[in-house]
Amino acid sequence: MASRKHRVVIVGGGFGGLAAAKALDGADAEVVLIDRRNHHLFQPLLYQVATAALSPSEVAWPIRHLLRRQKNVRVLMATVVGIDTAGRAVLLEDGTSERYDSLVLATGAQHAYFGHDAWEAFAPGLKTVEDATAIRRKLLLALEAAERETDAERRKALLTFAIIGAGPTGVEMAGAIIELAHASIRGQFNTLSTGDLRVVLIEGGERVLANFVPELSAYTLDALRRKGVEVELGQSVTDIDGEGVSFGESRIETKTIIWAAGVAASPVAKWLGVDGDRAGRVKVEPDLSVPSLPGVYVIGDVASISRYDGKPVPGVAPAAKQAGRHVAKVIRARIDGRSEVLPFHYKHDGDLATIGKSSAVIDFGWIKLKGWFAWWIWGLAHIYFLVETRTRIFITLSWLWIYLTGQRGSRLITHGDAHKTRPLDEVNEE
Amino acid sequence: MASRKHRVVIVGGGFGGLAAAKALDGADAEVVLIDRRNHHLFQPLLYQVATAALSPSEVAWPIRHLLRRQKNVRVLMATVVGIDTAGRAVLLEDGTSERYDSLVLATGAQHAYFGHDAWEAFAPGLKTVEDATAIRRKLLLALEAAERETDAERRKALLTFAIIGAGPTGVEMAGAIIELAHASIRGQFNTLSTGDLRVVLIEGGERVLANFVPELSAYTLDALRRKGVEVELGQSVTDIDGEGVSFGESRIETKTIIWAAGVAASPVAKWLGVDGDRAGRVKVEPDLSVPSLPGVYVIGDVASISRYDGKPVPGVAPAAKQAGRHVAKVIRARIDGRSEVLPFHYKHDGDLATIGKSSAVIDFGWIKLKGWFAWWIWGLAHIYFLVETRTRIFITLSWLWIYLTGQRGSRLITHGDAHKTRPLDEVNEE
Structure with missing residues (x-):
């Protein structure tokens, strides 16, 4: 019987899965990367799409395109519905399955x-x-809607924006929203007043950017308030409905609430028939394998990994990429028949967050930066980390344009349904 | 009683409505432009969004943004449901209305x-x-789906694309689709063969681009066929379903059919209580006013206007723009109390269509161009006609990138519904 190639199936084309596929380039294996979407998404800049600074195609690229030069990988756009761990196969929604020797x-x-x-x-x-x-x-x-509203109270509610959760996404959204709203009201909605505008950032903990050092949290809090963002700390949200949000003793009337407070892992634990932690993550061995399931690895936000210093590995892009590269090394060792355990060591490069134009915080550990200088470093770092040359050029130009003119390039209101324009009121109520 | 300002309501922010609003800049009037969308769309390049060359924000801009420097205009995002011609008011879906002295x-x-x-x-x-x-x-x-399909017949059906109607949109779509599919199969879908690819353009008339001179139609037909597009002329479509399209004696199995065959005017005739022509257009007087409804004007694709030479004014962007500017002149005369009739004279500047990379046809009347030179003129003309500097830069770069690398920048598969990923098969069947 002719020996057949080792088959690696990777589920997910985010930072972790893509890094694993790339690090298997040239390996003596058949690699299949499965994602239910056709694109890899550069999550750290997604909030700029939400706030009309960038367009979707500037932060997302077809996975096939990113892997087009790699001979040993096949990209499959498909939805995974389960895993047959005994038969070593990934089950797809269309009834077919993909057999694996190693699974990421x-x-x-x-x-x-x-x-x-x-x-x-x-x-x-x-x-x-x-x-x-x-x-x-x-x-x-x-x-x-505010432009058309004649009732002053209702207009104020329409001009109130609440963001729940003051981690990097919440902070970045709050800063970007107040800038977008200010620029829009001044430039395009002459009948509205910036005095009616409220952006409220609600956080359950006692400080913003809790994963940063307190000094940078304090700077961020101050920078947000200087921009006009109201920050409510130590406030648990008790209710959210179509008219507003309640927290502690307070209630804010608003039509626009954005959730940046919590995430849970996708249902990998269920697929594997193992226990997940409270957030649904799978506890893995030091080499990122799942206990008692040899050849099955879990990485990125869906994995619960302890560092040697006892702290958990954070759910950030660099951690997912490092784990992806590590798991490729482990799989290469398996293919070569080596059986030593290769433990994963997470290297924390630093934390970055932007608060708005000319304001950001960076903690590289050995140096802490804030203000306009940090903002420029933040921008350059993100352009550097983008995975594609074309996008580097376009995002640089988009940012330069906004910086120089204040005009955001992507302020389109589009609906999901083709052939149908949903009326304004219906959309407001969705 | 203090005299109040003349009130002009414009419904629609396309080429005609926008031109009318701009030409009223500085007029002693209160101008309200109503559109159910927040953006003006540069229709001539929309097929490039459909074929992943450009992103939506490169061909659409907020109407407010385009009119931001004009003091006498107010932009309203609202859906019109009718017109009270006796009370001289436009009725909006939310129950409010906008009074007019002149209506466009x-x-x-x-x-x-x-x-x-x-x-x-x-x-x-x-x-x-x-x-x-x-x-x-x-x-x-x-x-x-073709990449995953194991049945050869079904794979062929998935790789067959039918376009119905060989006017400029149909021709441009056919050329762009075959280029997109070729480049994708060669670069990203190694398991597929370009030999299985079929792009079929079905036209009821006897030639493509029927509004061009026969010489350019013949060139276009030849250019399409050289690209690999199958062109079926004199074929009426008799049936379309989820599995394919039937015409004459033939049937093509395909999952992807695009309609570029016919348009009808929006329900303006019904709103006004007047008779529309077969395509629903309103027959207007030489000054673009509606007979027996003084102060009401209809322009663009919704108007039926005869030229002095008896030919109808075509439904193209330059015609809508010229009519918009003309109607502004007529309204300015009304405001000044002048009552002479200002007849509209359409000036036909020419017809342009592109067939794909390095191939286009142009008919300026006094000169006819085809091939790569026409293609460059086509590109420069479209960049020139774009309404916004930022977009000029970005589209020029996008095109340059595609020209040099063959990579289309916007190949994202996105769904309408947020928070929900619809499975592949369900989407295919929609």
């Missing part, structure tokens, strides 16, 4: 509403391109 | 399926940004 699960996280799933309808989160264009539509429609 | 109706056309409305579900047309992203999704999903 890198399916990432979704928003989680802590048991309040009904809130999702009123407070969308930001994970996909569609989420971003839906939030963009909500933001721009609120301004349009 | 420039609401454009929609696809028409000649009594076969059921065909729309299988053969979408190309009129809006959403239509374009839906067609882009269909094209790219067909390639993805």
Whole structure:
């Protein structure tokens, strides 16, 4: 019998899955990367799509395109519905399956509403391109509706924007929304007053950017307030509906609420028949394999990995990429028949977050930066990390244009349904 | 009683409505421009969004942005449901109304399926940004599904694309689709063969680009065939369903059909309570006013205007723009109390269509061009006619990138619904 090639199936084309596929370039294996979407998404800049600064094709690229030069990989656009761990096959929605010798699960996280799933309808989160264009539509429609509203109270509610959760996404959204709204009201909605505008950032913990050092959290809080963002700390949200959000003793009337508070892992634990942690993540061995399932690896936001210092590996892009590259090394060792355990060591390069134009915070550990200099470093770092030359050029130009003219390039209100224009009011209520 | 300002309401922010609003800059009037969308769309390049060359924000701009420097205009995003001609008011969906002294109706056309409305579900047309992203999704999903299809016949059907109607849109779509599919198969779908690819352009008349001179039609037919497009002339479509299209004695199995065959005017005639022609257009007086409705003007694709030479004014962007500027002149005369009739004279500047990379036809009347030189003129003319500097830069770069690398920048498959990924098969069947 002719020996057949080692077959690696990777589920998920995010930072982790893509890094694993790339690091297997040239390996003596047949690699299959499965994703239910055709594109890899550069999540760190997705909030800029939601706030009309960038267009979707500037932060997302077809996975096939990114892997086009790699001979040993096949890209499959398909939805995974389960895993047959005994038969070593990934089950697809269309009834077919993909056999594996090694399996890498890198399916990432979704928003989680802590048991309040009904809130999702009123407070969308930001994970996909569609989420971003839906939030963009909500933001721009609120301004349009405010322009037509004759009742002063209702107009104020339309000009109030609430963001829940003050991690990097919440902070970046709050800063970008207040800038978008200010620029729009001044430039295009002459009948509206910036005095009616409220952007409220609600956080359950005692500081913003809790994963940064307190000094940078304090700077960020101050920078947000100087921009006009109201920051409510130590406030747990108790209710969200179509008219506003309640927290602690307070209530804010608003038509636009954005959820940046929590995520849960995709259902990998269920697929594998193992226990997940509270956030649904799978606890893995030091080499990222799943206990008692040899050849099955879990990486990225869906994995629970402890560092040697006892801290968990954070759910950020660099961690997913490092884990993807590591798992490729482990699989190459398997293919070569080597059986030593290769433990994963996470190297934390630093934390970055932008607060708005000319304001950002960076913590590289050995140096901490804030203000306009950090903002420029932030921009350059993100352009550097983009995976494609064309996008580097286009995003640089988009940012330069906004910087020089203040005009955001992508303020389109588009709907999902083709052939049908949904009326304004109906859209507002969705 | 203080004299109040003349109030001009313009319905529709396309080429005609926008030109009318701009030509009223500085007029002693209160101008209100109403559109149910927030953006003006540069229709001539929409097919490039559908074929992944450009992104939506490169061909559409917020109407507010385009009119931001004009003091006497207010932009209203709202849906018109009727007109009270006796009370001189435009009725909006939210129950409010906008009073007018002069009314300009420039609401454009929609696809028409000649009594076969059921065909729309299988053969979408190309009129809006959403239509374009839906067609882009269909094209790219067909390639993805073909990649997974093991049955040779079904794979061929997935790699067959039919375009109905060989006017400029149909010709441009056919050329762009075959280039997109060729480049995708060669670069990204190694398991597919370009030999299985079919692009079929079906036309009821006896030649393509019937509004051009026969010489250029013949050139276009030849250029399409050299590219590999099958052109079926003199063929009436008799049926369209989820599995294919029937015409004459023939039947083509295909999952992707695009409608570029016919349009009908929006329901302006009904709103006004007047008779429309067969395509629903309103017959107007030489000054573009509606007979027996003083102060009401109809322009663009929704108007039926005869030229002094007896030919109808074509439904193209330059005609709508000229009519918009003319109607502004007529309204300015009304405001000044002048009552002479100002007849509209349409000046036909020429016809342009592109057949694909390095191939286009241009008929300026005094000169006819074809081939690569016409293609460059076509590109420069379209960049010139774009309404915004930022977009000029970005489209020039996008085209340059495609020209040099062959890579289309916007190959994203996105769905309408946020928070939900529809499975591949469900989407294919929609």
